[in-house]
Amino acid sequence: MATGGASPGWRGFLPREAFDTLLRALEAAGYECIGPRVEDGAILYRGLSAGSDLPQGVEEAQAPGHYRLQHTDTPRCFAWAVGPQAIKPHLFTPREALWETERDADGRLTFRPVEPGPRPLAIIGVRACDLAALALQDQHFLRAGNADPYYAHRREGLFLVAVNCTHPAATCFCVSTGDGPQAGDDCDLALDELDEGYAVRAASSKGETIVQQLPLQALTEAQQAQIGREREAARSAQQRTMPAGNLRDHLFNAWEHPRWAQVAERCLSCGNCTSVCPTCFCHQQVDVPTLDGGNATHYREWDSCFTQNHSYIHGITLRPDTRSRYRQWLTHKLGSWHDQYGRSGCVGCGRCITWCPVGIDITEEVSALLAEAGK
Amino acid sequence: MNASIQVPWQAEVVSRVQETPSVFTLGLRLDDPAAPAPYRFAPGQFNMLYLYGVGEVPISVVSDPEHDDEIQHTVRAVGRVTHGLAALHPGDQLGLRGPFGRGWPLEAAVGRDLLLVTGGLGCAPVVSVINYAMQRRERFGRLGIVQGVKHMDDLIWRERYEAWAGQPDTQVQLAADVAGSGWNWHVGLVTDLFDRLGMPLDQALVMLCGPEPMMIAAIRRLLELGVEAESVWLSMERNMQCAVGLCGHCQYGKDFLCRQGPVFNYPDIRDRLGVKGF
Amino acid sequence: MHETTAKPKVAVHKFSSCDGCQLAFLDMGEDLLTLSAMVDIVHFAEAGMLDADATVDVAFVEGSLNTRHDLKRIQAIRRNSRFLVTIGACATAGGLQALRNFTDADAWHSAVYATPEYLDSLATASPIKSAVHVDLELWGCPVNTRQVTGAVRALLSGVTPAVEQDKVCMECKRQQAVCVMVAKGTPCMGPVTRTGCGALCPRFERGCYACYGPAENPNTDSLSHWFEGLGLLPEQLREQYHGITSQTEPFTAAGNRYRK
Numbered sequence: 001m002a003t004g005g006a007s008p009g010w011r012g013f014l015p016r017e018a019f020d021t022l023l024r025a026l027e028a029a030g031y032e033c034i035g036p037r038v039e040d041g042a043i044l045y046r047g048l049s050a051g052s053d054l055p056q057g058v059e060e061a062q063a064p065g066h067y068r069l070q071h072t073d074t075p076r077c078f079a080w081a082v083g084p085q086a087i088k089p090h091l092f093t094p095r096e097a098l099w100e101t102e103r104d105a106d107g108r109l110t111f112r113p114v115e116p117g118p119r120p121l122a123i124i125g126v127r128a129c130d131l132a133a134l135a136l137q138d139q140h141f142l143r144a145g146n147a148d149p150y151y152a153h154r155r156e157g158l159f160l161v162a163v164n165c166t167h168p169a170a171t172c173f174c175v176s177t178g179d180g181p182q183a184g185d186d187c188d189l190a191l192d193e194l195d196e197g198y199a200v201r202a203a204s205s206k207g208e209t210i211v212q213q214l215p216l217q218a219l220t221e222a223q224q225a226q227i228g229r230e231r232e233a234a235r236s237a238q239q240r241t242m243p244a245g246n247l248r249d250h251l252f253n254a255w256e257h258p259r260w261a262q263v264a265e266r267c268l269s270c271g272n273c274t275s276v277c278p279t280c281f282c283h284q285q286v287d288v289p290t291l292d293g294g295n296a297t298h299y300r301e302w303d304s305c306f307t308q309n310h311s312y313i314h315g316i317t318l319r320p321d322t323r324s325r326y327r328q329w330l331t332h333k334l335g336s337w338h339d340q341y342g343r344s345g346c347v348g349c350g351r352c353i354t355w356c357p358v359g360i361d362i363t364e365e366v367s368a369l370l371a372e373a374g375k
Numbered sequence: 376m377n378a379s380i381q382v383p384w385q386a387e388v389v390s391r392v393q394e395t396p397s398v399f400t401l402g403l404r405l406d407d408p409a410a411p412a413p414y415r416f417a418p419g420q421f422n423m424l425y426l427y428g429v430g431e432v433p434i435s436v437v438s439d440p441e442h443d444d445e446i447q448h449t450v451r452a453v454g455r456v457t458h459g460l461a462a463l464h465p466g467d468q469l470g471l472r473g474p475f476g477r478g479w480p481l482e483a484a485v486g487r488d489l490l491l492v493t494g495g496l497g498c499a500p501v502v503s504v505i506n507y508a509m510q511r512r513e514r515f516g517r518l519g520i521v522q523g524v525k526h527m528d529d530l531i532w533r534e535r536y537e538a539w540a541g542q543p544d545t546q547v548q549l550a551a552d553v554a555g556s557g558w559n560w561h562v563g564l565v566t567d568l569f570d571r572l573g574m575p576l577d578q579a580l581v582m583l584c585g586p587e588p589m590m591i592a593a594i595r596r597l598l599e600l601g602v603e604a605e606s607v608w609l610s611m612e613r614n615m616q617c618a619v620g621l622c623g624h625c626q627y628g629k630d631f632l633c634r635q636g637p638v639f640n641y642p643d644i645r646d647r648l649g650v651k652g653f
Numbered sequence: 654m655h656e657t658t659a660k661p662k663v664a665v666h667k668f669s670s671c672d673g674c675q676l677a678f679l680d681m682g683e684d685l686l687t688l689s690a691m692v693d694i695v696h697f698a699e700a701g702m703l704d705a706d707a708t709v710d711v712a713f714v715e716g717s718l719n720t721r722h723d724l725k726r727i728q729a730i731r732r733n734s735r736f737l738v739t740i741g742a743c744a745t746a747g748g749l750q751a752l753r754n755f756t757d758a759d760a761w762h763s764a765v766y767a768t769p770e771y772l773d774s775l776a777t778a779s780p781i782k783s784a785v786h787v788d789l790e791l792w793g794c795p796v797n798t799r800q801v802t803g804a805v806r807a808l809l810s811g812v813t814p815a816v817e818q819d820k821v822c823m824e825c826k827r828q829q830a831v832c833v834m835v836a837k838g839t840p841c842m843g844p845v846t847r848t849g850c851g852a853l854c855p856r857f858e859r860g861c862y863a864c865y866g867p868a869e870n871p872n873t874d875s876l877s878h879w880f881e882g883l884g885l886l887p888e889q890l891r892e893q894y895h896g897i898t899s900q901t902e903p904f905t906a907a908g909n910r911y912r913k
Contacts, residue, residue: 040831040858065879067836084831094827099382101470103427109468111407113382141621148621149381255650266875270844271819275826282623285616286815289428291684291802292691293809296428300622302827307819308869310624313614314453322870324652332626339629357822357834357844358879429812459812 012216013223015197016075019051022161022189025213026122031159034090035124036083041069043083045090048124055080062169062350065359078125078193081169082349086130086278090121091154092137095301098150098285102295114297116150120157127165128180129172129349131187133278134160139341140281159206160187163198166230168238171350173363176241179347181234192227199227240353240363242346243370248335254369255327263365264322266358271304273352273360274329279345284309305329334366380619383425383470384410388463389445394531397452399461400437402445403471410471413443418503419478419610419638423618424448424460425470432456433615433633435500436474439510446471449499449531475618476637479504479582480608487580488516490572490602492593494523494565494585500610500637501584502532505539518545519572519579523565523589527551527558546572565589566596577601582638584610591649594641607641609648628653661710661809664696666730668716668723669750669778673795674741675699675715681798688802691809708733711808713801717743717750717900718779731785738804739781742794746866747900751778755895755912780900789814792847794864794897800849817849818869821861825852833860840880842893845871845903866898873907887911 014022023033035048038055048054054077059070062081072079097114104110126134141151162183165174174180183190188207191198199219202208274280284303289296303310305328311318319325337345346362353361390402401424405414416422421435432454438447452461463469481504489508493501508515520539524530530549540547548568549560561567569576581602583590590609598604613632614624625632628647630639647653665675679700681688694700695707705726712734718724731737739745747754753761754777762769781787791800807814821843825832833839833855841860843852847868854861867873873894880890894908 041836042831044829044831065835067832084836085829089829094829101425101427107427107468109385109427109470111382111385111470143620146380146619148619255652266872266878268820268822268844268872268875269870270822272822272826272832272844275823281621283617284622284624285431287425287428287430288803289806289810291806292687293428293806298425300617302823303622303624304823305623307823309614309819311614313612314451314457318613319652320870322872327652328626336626336629340631355832355835357832357841358875426812428806428810455813455815459810462811 009201010192010199010219010224011202011211012200012214013197013219014191014200014214014216016051017197018215019054019198021214022124022210023048023050025210026159028213029159029210031120031122033122033124036078036080038069042067043069043080045083045085045123045125051077054078059167060169062171062354063359064171064353064361065356067354075195076193078163078165079167081165081167081172082127082129082351084276084351084355086349086351087123087126087134087160088137088278090123091134091151091158092141092281092283095299096150097297097299099298100295101298103293116153119154120159121154122159122161124161125163126160126183126187127349128162128183129174129347130278131160131162131183132174132177132179132347133349135186136279136341136343136345136347137281159210160189162187162190162203164190164192164231164234166193166234168234169350169354170239171353172238172348173240173242173350174348175235175238176244177344177346177348178244182231192230194223194226199223240350240361242334242344242348242363243366246338247344247366247370248338250370251331251335255331257369259365259368260323260327263326263360266360267306267322267326268358269306269322269325270357271306272355272357273362274304274306275302276351276355277333278347278349278351279333280304282310305332330362330365330369380472381617383423383431383472386446386469386471388465388467388469390447391464394449395529398449398531399452400447400449401460401463402438402447403469404445405471414446415443416440416446416474417478418481418507419500420474420476421615421618421637422446422448422471422473423475423615424456425472426456426459426463427469429459430456431470431472431616432460433475433618435503435610435637437499437503437506439506449502472618475633477635479610479638480580480640481507484580485514486516488519488574488576488578490519490521490576490579490581490597492521492565492581492583492585492590494589494593495525495529498522498531498584501582504582509539509542512542516544517574517579518542519574519576520545520547521549521565521568521572523550523552523568523585525552527554546574548572564592566592569593569596569600577603579606581607582609583607587649604642604645605640608638609641609644610637611639611644612637660691660693662707663692663694663711663713663805664705664707664709664730664734665694665699665713666696666705666715666726667698668714668727668744668781669719670716670741670743670748672699672715674744674793677740677796677798677801681802684798684802688805692805706733709735711736711738711805713738713740714744714781715740717748718781718784719750719774721773721775724775724784727781727784736788736808737781737785738789738791739787740791740796740801742792742864742866742897744781745790745792746898746904747778747780748794749897751780751900752895753778754900778900789816792865792898793849797850817847819848820844820868821846821848821850821852821855821865824848824850825855828852828856830856833858834879834883838883840883840885840893842876845873845876862896863893863904864897866901867903871903873903877907877910887913
């Protein structure tokens with residue numbers, strides 16, 4: 001996660017009116033392009049056929065439990081921080097068939113894996129926090145010797161166009177987690193947006209191939225200086241912080257802290273935070289037979305440590321109340337995650353704050369837990 | 376795409392024994408050409424059994440790892456899947472994935488005295504070790520077998536325990552909290568039994584399985600009797616759905632039970648054991 | 654798993670209701686043919702089969718209990734059925750007609766009917782489980798075909814149907830719908846309501862109105878507090894809970910907090 005200092009490595013400047021050449025080059029390379037579009041009052045990754053599909057002039061206001069789009073006269077298309085979902089749904093899909101079972105008249109079973117279709121995907125406009133989250137999902141789903149074939153298939157075909165964030169939301173805190181706002185090399189192309197277009201950097205050999213097809217102009221010194229100023233402004237604009245370092249011992253020492261019961265009074269135990277979290281990976285398995293009993297499809301689908309089923313074993317629910325479920329989420333995300341993946345599971349995107357229906361703020365809860373736990 | 380570990384193999388029920396009104400043992404034979412032959416596992420590992428149209432459930436393997444013609448699972452009918460499995464008969468098919476997880480430390484146990492402690496109905500993982508040790512008696516020292524149940528009627532395999540009690544260098548002690556006529560074993564708790572074994576325990580390797588409060592009480596007493604904490608191993612239970620460390624349900628603090636467990640060395644989980652919420 | 658060799662007998666009974674849940678059977682499409690091949694539907698008035706007193710393996714019951722005659726009928730149905738499944742909000746949680754439980758129904762009778770003495774209704778409209786043991790509840794207004802076929806399939810296979818009790822939010826997020834409460838300030842009951850509908854309303858940019866009843870572990874106090882912040886008045890808040898599934902403990906209590 002390079003957040004500055006290194007040589008920018010820009011290859012040139014892509015004028016806004018030439019943005020479609022990027023889409024055409026990606027399509028020619030076999031990718032389906034998705035990028036930010038306004039739909040249902042939010043910025044969502046949807047099919048992108050032209051630069052004019054992008055949310056030009058759209059900014060956003062985010063606060064705990066609050067998300068609104070605002071239309072401004074800026075010519076920019078990436079003047080917002082993060083939409084409701086990161087890259088997660090495109091790799092670890094919300095619901096996916098794993099295998100099918102055929103059952104013949106004698107009750108004999110045949111199992112068939114469901115092959116995910118070939119669908120190389122280019123995602124345009126990903127943020128540094130989302131790339132950091134992707135690296136964590138990669139660690140989980142692509143564990144050496146035990147890679148999840150369904151995830152791996154889609155990951156293989158992924159092309160990532162990062163756009164550095166210049167408009168952090170009030171809920172963002174990626175600077176404090178070290179994950180943004182500037183993208184490092186864990187993407188294929190990285191762009192910095194200016195009023196008149198984009199500075200372009202290739203971060204992979206796949207990206208290099210695409211860059212060579214773009215009608216790039218020279219990036220002026222004035223443009224470079226402007227990008228530098230905006231990058232710095234994006235860092236200093238962030239209002240929230242997550243305490244640095246490994247919080248594991250502090251949080252596990254606070255296991256009986258009264259704050260857990262206090263947050264449980266507000267928490268709806270609804271699973272919205274885990275569903276929008278770009279690193280949460282829990283999922284459940286369900287088997288759906290046809291009515292005639294001849295076929296069944298075995299699915300996996302997003303689950304959450306906030307559901308009753310999550311901690312259920314033969315008649316016992318180990319975490320029956322909201323207090324224990326919230327504690328499980330937070331101590332895992334910020335605590336045991338360090339043991340499992342070598343770092344915190346939080347990348348500072350702030351989605352769990354914005355999309356909590358009652359506006360619970362993870363940074364506020366953590367500081368309350370740490371303050372009184374004696375950190 | 377290699378999805379093999381996440382997609383079951385076909386297996387056929389070749390035997391079925393009703394152990395108690397709610398406990399039964401299914402003997403299975405893999406008859407999927409894609410399945411490994413021979414099928415190999417370590418005592419303490421588990422398989423995911425798939426009941427058509429309903430779902431999967433993790434069940435530990437109780438048969439001997441070197442007899443792969445019949446892979447046996449002892450199951451208690453408590454939920455949707457296990458109640459459905461109870462209705463299967465020889466000739467019926469189901470799905471099997473496995474084996475998963477870490478089994479018992481049987482290499483480390485060679486040449487040592489073994490104490491095998493089980494409580495309640497959760498005894499299958501430890502019974503697999505008893506069977507294993509009985510078949511390879513010369514590899515181990517003295518064998519202590521301790522089993523406690525709430526009610527004497529909950530005890531399965533009483534005749535096996537009584538047969539094991541007749542083996543050389545083997546001590547068996549059974550206890551029931553509630554017992555009536557016909558019970559000539561101890562009435563009380565598992566923790567009462569260690570003193571009655573008549574074997575020194577300070578050099579023994581201990582393997583436990585059962586309800587967590589029972590295991591905690593047993594470990595406390597065993598440590599008092601001079602057992603080393605590092606010599607205590609226990610088999611834990613959590614919700615398991617994928618069995619390959621992906622779905623997140625079996626998390627136990629920093630560990631995924633299906634990968635780092637289900638068998639743990641006591642010092643590794645001492646801080647979590649019995650703490651509500653883990 | 655052995656399928657029963659004789660075709661199981663099924664009945665669909667109706668009490669006070671709009672008949673909408675029975676459409677979950679009639680709207681099955683091709684599966685209706687499959688169903689009729691697999692079970693023997695002996696009583697289903699809306700589809701033309703009439704044998705209300707038949708002994709059956711599975712009875713699906715729609716509607717709530719409102720008269721003394723209803724009470725007698727449901728007892729008989731229970732006696733005649735091995736497995737009793739309530740379908741829909743009326744049968745599981747009283748339905749819309751149970752809103753009269755919060756009013757002076759006698760006064761309404763006198764105001765509406767010329768000769769109220771001809772009426773023979775009970776003091777309240779009640780869910781089926783208030784009178785007899787219910788083996789499985791399918792929630793929703795109306796229930797959908799997926800729920801009904803899922804339950805039938807499980808029963809045919811000899812296993813207990815799966816109980817869905819997570820919050821609507823879980824499915825809303827799986828469907829990748831944008832949260833109407835966060836993005837639009839629309840009051841939504843999804844965070845306290847049982848899943849099963851596929852997050853139908855939020856997917857059409859409408860707040861959930863709790864027709865599947867309470868989910869497990871519902872925090873109505875916190876949600877009400879947030880609704881107050883969105884500007885809902887006490888009467889509007891009460892109506893969120895005292896709607897289609899008012900005769901459930903969490904929703905009765907949550908609504909009562911805002912009664913005048």
